[in-house]
Amino acid sequence: xxxxxGKGFDTAKxxxxxxxxxxxxxxxxxxxxxxxxxxxxxxxxxxxxPYPGDYSMQPQRWxxxxxxxxxxxxxxxxxxxxxx
Numbered sequence: 001x002x003x004x005x006g007k008g009f010d011t012a013k014x015x016x017x018x019x020x021x022x023x024x025x026x027x028x029x030x031x032x033x034x035x036x037x038x039x040x041x042x043x044x045x046x047x048x049x050p051y052p053g054d055y056s057m058q059p060q061r062w063x064x065x066x067x068x069x070x071x072x073x074x075x076x077x078x079x080x081x082x083x084x
Contacts, residue, residue: 012072040069 019028043050050066051058 010075013075036065037069040066 039050042048049055049058050062
């Protein structure tokens, strides 16, 4: 439906909006995910690789996580700037 109407759909936003109806957000937070977010911020701020080696030596799983985190942060910034 969203594709047909030209609307964007963000799974993360949808889950966060509906989560309070089914569970407590604190239960969903995962220490491993929080570590990935910390790693992302650390690497971005300091301009270093999270793992030894260049881009081609980074684990594909980390690259996927990196772009998911980056996209989510950028979407939050856009939303915040629209509301300001």
